[in-house]
Amino acid sequence: MAAQIWGSEKRARRRREISAKIAQMPELHDSKPLPFMTREEKIMESARKLTILTEKMGQIIDPTDPAELYHLNNEVLGLEGNPMALHGVMFIPALSAQASDEQQAKWLPRALRREIIGTYAQTELGHGTNLQNLETTATYDLATQEFVLHTPQITALKWWPGNLGKSSNYAVVVAHMIIKAKNYGPHPFMVQLRDEKTHEPLPGITIGDIGPKMAYNIVDNGFLGFNKYRIPRTNLLMRHTKVEADGTYIKPPHAKINYSAMVHVRAYMLTGQAIMLASALNIATRYSSVRRQGQIDKSQPEVKVLEYQTQQHRLFPSIARAYAFQFAGAETVKLYEHVLKEMKSGNVSLMADLHALTSGLKSVVTYQTGEGIEQARMACGGHGYSMASYISEIYGVAIGGCTYEGENMVMLLQLARYLVKSAALVKSGQSSKLGPLVAYLGVKSEPTSLIDRIPNSGFTEYVKTFQHVSKRQTLKAADMFFGLMEKGEKREIAWNKCSVELNRASRLHTRLFIVEAFVRRVNEIADIRIKEALTDLLHLHVNYELLDIASYALEDGFLSASQLDYIRDQVYLYLGKIRPNAVSLLDSWEFSDIELRSVLGRRDGNVYENLFKWAKSSPLNKTDVLSSVTQYLKPMMEKARL
Ligand SMILES: CCCCCCCC/C=C\CCCCCCCCCCCCCC(=O)SCCNC(=O)CCNC(=O)[C@H](O)C(C)(C)COP(=O)(O)OP(=O)(O)OC[C@H]1O[C@@H](n2cnc3c(N)ncnc32)[C@H](O)[C@@H]1OP(=O)(O)O
Numbered sequence: 001m002a003a004q005i006w007g008s009e010k011r012a013r014r015r016r017e018i019s020a021k022i023a024q025m026p027e028l029h030d031s032k033p034l035p036f037m038t039r040e041e042k043i044m045e046s047a048r049k050l051t052i053l054t055e056k057m058g059q060i061i062d063p064t065d066p067a068e069l070y071h072l073n074n075e076v077l078g079l080e081g082n083p084m085a086l087h088g089v090m091f092i093p094a095l096s097a098q099a100s101d102e103q104q105a106k107w108l109p110r111a112l113r114r115e116i117i118g119t120y121a122q123t124e125l126g127h128g129t130n131l132q133n134l135e136t137t138a139t140y141d142l143a144t145q146e147f148v149l150h151t152p153q154i155t156a157l158k159w160w161p162g163n164l165g166k167s168s169n170y171a172v173v174v175a176h177m178i179i180k181a182k183n184y185g186p187h188p189f190m191v192q193l194r195d196e197k198t199h200e201p202l203p204g205i206t207i208g209d210i211g212p213k214m215a216y217n218i219v220d221n222g223f224l225g226f227n228k229y230r231i232p233r234t235n236l237l238m239r240h241t242k243v244e245a246d247g248t249y250i251k252p253p254h255a256k257i258n259y260s261a262m263v264h265v266r267a268y269m270l271t272g273q274a275i276m277l278a279s280a281l282n283i284a285t286r287y288s289s290v291r292r293q294g295q296i297d298k299s300q301p302e303v304k305v306l307e308y309q310t311q312q313h314r315l316f317p318s319i320a321r322a323y324a325f326q327f328a329g330a331e332t333v334k335l336y337e338h339v340l341k342e343m344k345s346g347n348v349s350l351m352a353d354l355h356a357l358t359s360g361l362k363s364v365v366t367y368q369t370g371e372g373i374e375q376a377r378m379a380c381g382g383h384g385y386s387m388a389s390y391i392s393e394i395y396g397v398a399i400g401g402c403t404y405e406g407e408n409m410v411m412l413l414q415l416a417r418y419l420v421k422s423a424a425l426v427k428s429g430q431s432s433k434l435g436p437l438v439a440y441l442g443v444k445s446e447p448t449s450l451i452d453r454i455p456n457s458g459f460t461e462y463v464k465t466f467q468h469v470s471k472r473q474t475l476k477a478a479d480m481f482f483g484l485m486e487k488g489e490k491r492e493i494a495w496n497k498c499s500v501e502l503n504r505a506s507r508l509h510t511r512l513f514i515v516e517a518f519v520r521r522v523n524e525i526a527d528i529r530i531k532e533a534l535t536d537l538l539h540l541h542v543n544y545e546l547l548d549i550a551s552y553a554l555e556d557g558f559l560s561a562s563q564l565d566y567i568r569d570q571v572y573l574y575l576g577k578i579r580p581n582a583v584s585l586l587d588s589w590e591f592s593d594i595e596l597r598s599v600l601g602r603r604d605g606n607v608y609e610n611l612f613k614w615a616k617s618s619p620l621n622k623t624d625v626l627s628s629v630t631q632y633l634k635p636m637m638e639k640a641r642l
């Protein structure tokens with residue numbers, strides 16, 4: 001099963017080898033539990049480990065392999081980030097995709113050797129979503145052949161970029177490029193922020209940390225202002241766009257090609273979200289098979305809480321989602337790598353499809369991951385609320401994904417643009433022009449669903465039902481939009497009035513893609529036992545998801561009330577079937593105790609003894625009487641007693 005999850009036997013084996021090596025290297029372990037550290041201590045601890053990794057990484061992993069890097073990162077540095085998180089996740093990808101060969105030769109080897117630390121500085125205090133209204137300017141000075149970076153007012157301060165505040169000395173900065181008074185829109189520039197020797201901010205730069213956040217507190221998200229700060233013309237990233245010395249602008253082959261670093265993260269973060277969901281579920285499911293509370297049959301001893309159907313219903317559909325996200329994420333990464341290769345050689349024809357797909361997936365996966373992790377926390381009762389479970393930290397980190405790399409509603413609306421264009425093709429009789437991901441929009445469906453009507457139909461009737469609801473909602477939302485425009489509404493006003501319906505279409509389309517990716521994967525599996533276990537999980541997935549969106553299929557009679565009862569029964573049936581495999585389905589992800597960082601989710605199940613040990617190690621327990629008591633509470637009580 002680990003081979004299915006991680007993509008191959010080799011990958012699963014490599015993960016085990018890496019975990020085993022890390023287990024033998026105490027210098028790479030947390031020196032104490034992260035929840036007992038202050039933010040400064042955590043940052044220090046992370047930087048300490050990062051420097052050891054820089055020295056020893058080659059002994060542990062193949063540093064050119066992103067999957068191995070990611071595993072090493074999760075084991076050693078953990079989910080809460082590190083002082084170089086953005087360096088690997090966005091700075092290097094931005095340089096790789098957007099810098100010319102000459103620029104890459106100059107900067108990439110230095111970045112890869114970690115001579116310099118970089119980040120991606122785009123969002124500002126006043127604008128994150130609406131890139132066209134960013135306010136930082138890069139004005140070309142023809143006389144000196146330099147760009148002058150400037151922050152005209154407080155809302156133009158860069159705000160949020162990870163590791164910008166204290167760690168990075170370089171950044172890819174996105175600013176509006178102005179040449180001879182003409183604004184060419186946001187463009188990426190390579191900018192040195194700090195002196196390479198002293199690490200002091202360079203003159204003309206104001207920089208700092210934006211303060212503690214809901215989670216990710218090892219990352220120093222920062223602010224950045226420029227006061228007429230000059231950089232050479234050749235610091236504009238010039239793989240696709242060029243500015244000649246005389247100010248001539250050569251436009252890129254696609255207007256949004258400079259957004260590729262964002263698409264990179266959107267594509268890669270899906271499996272990251274799956275890992276976080278599976279981690280939280282692993283903790284909750286292991287604990288649920290240790291925790292005994294109450295009886296189902298009063299004549300029997302107390303049961304493991306995992307025996308309760310409500311507990312299974314809380315956890316198991318999310319187990320199926322974690323697998324589904326992992327499989328859909330793996331497909332998306334493959335597609336992204338393919339499109340990136342094509343883009344580099346000038347073929348930009350697949351960019352719109354990739355953008356639509358990653359926008360929808362990013363939104364649905366992060367939202368459902370958040371839901372699943374929070375349910376996992378609640379499923380652990382009181383101990384889930386303790387930081388000893390570590391689930392709240394996982395939740396805080398995962399939920400950040402709903403916002404970063406494009407706020408979820410906004411990204412769903414991006415996918416909706418693509419769906420509406422596709423609907424227009426269907427309506428104008430040009431269905432043959434639909435891309436493969438939306439081809440179903442042009443296919444006539446049956447009048448009613450055949451779920452439970454055709455024996456042994458596998459998952460086909462389920463997929464058709466998802467296609468039906470997605471198609472119907474897309475066409476309905478598009479009709480609403482076109483109808484408003486026909487009545488004379490301006491395009492943008494009409495769009496806003498339909499946006500809830502449009503986003504519903506985007507979610508349904510994305511959920512269909514996730515179901516199909518799961519079905520594709522299960523169909524490919526040769527090993528009978530693995531196929532059986534995953535088929536059970538897929539049954540739970542399709543029935544649970546369909547029940548969740550049933551109103552769309554009920555309202556036009558595509559599904560009947562009796563079919564809905566059948567679907568509900570299937571959910572209960574598969575909860576029971578999955579129960580014996582539940583812990584194994586999560587243990588198969590092979591998270592080590594080091595990586596999980598959870599007292600509740602320990603592999604050995606020795607929860608109570610270790611919870612007590614953990615509590616005793618709290619800094620508050622170093623002394624029996626705290627100074628808050630001697631200084632305030634004790635005098636108060638004494639005064640009251642007089
Ligand atoms: C030991 C060391 C360990 C290191 C480990 C490294 C290992 C690495 C391996 C894997 C790592 C992966 C794991 C990931 C973990 C995540 C870590 C967390 C880090 C957090 C990073 C967060 C960073 C950020 O948040 S950066 C800022 C992101 N900002 C945004 O996303 C802004 C959102 N807004 C937008 O994108 C745009 O404004 C917009 C798309 C909403 C609108 O853009 P616009 O105004 O320019 O567009 P228009 O309205 O004019 O036109 C729309 C038009 O353009 C098309 N379009 C838009 N974007 C694209 C695109 N990207 N591609 C193609 N087409 C695009 C759109 O479809 C429209 O087309 P139409 O035809 O419909 O007009």
Ligand SMILES: Cc1cc2nc3c(=O)[nH]c(=O)nc-3n(C[C@H](O)[C@H](O)[C@H](O)COP(=O)(O)OP(=O)(O)OC[C@H]3O[C@@H](n4cnc5c(N)ncnc54)[C@H](O)[C@@H]3O)c2cc1C
Binds near residue numbers: 123127406
């Ligand atoms: C943990 C974290 C890490 C980050 N790291 C980085 C980084 O490294 N580099 C970087 O540059 N940035 C980073 N960011 C910033 C992040 O990319 C932005 O916060 C994000 O893109 C959302 O933009 P915003 O803050 O402007 O939200 P807003 O756009 O202000 O969103 C507020 C509300 O308005 C709604 N809204 C906005 N526009 C529309 C619209 N057109 N239609 C409908 N609704 C709309 C949204 O849906 C939302 O409900 C990070 C953010 C976080 C939380």
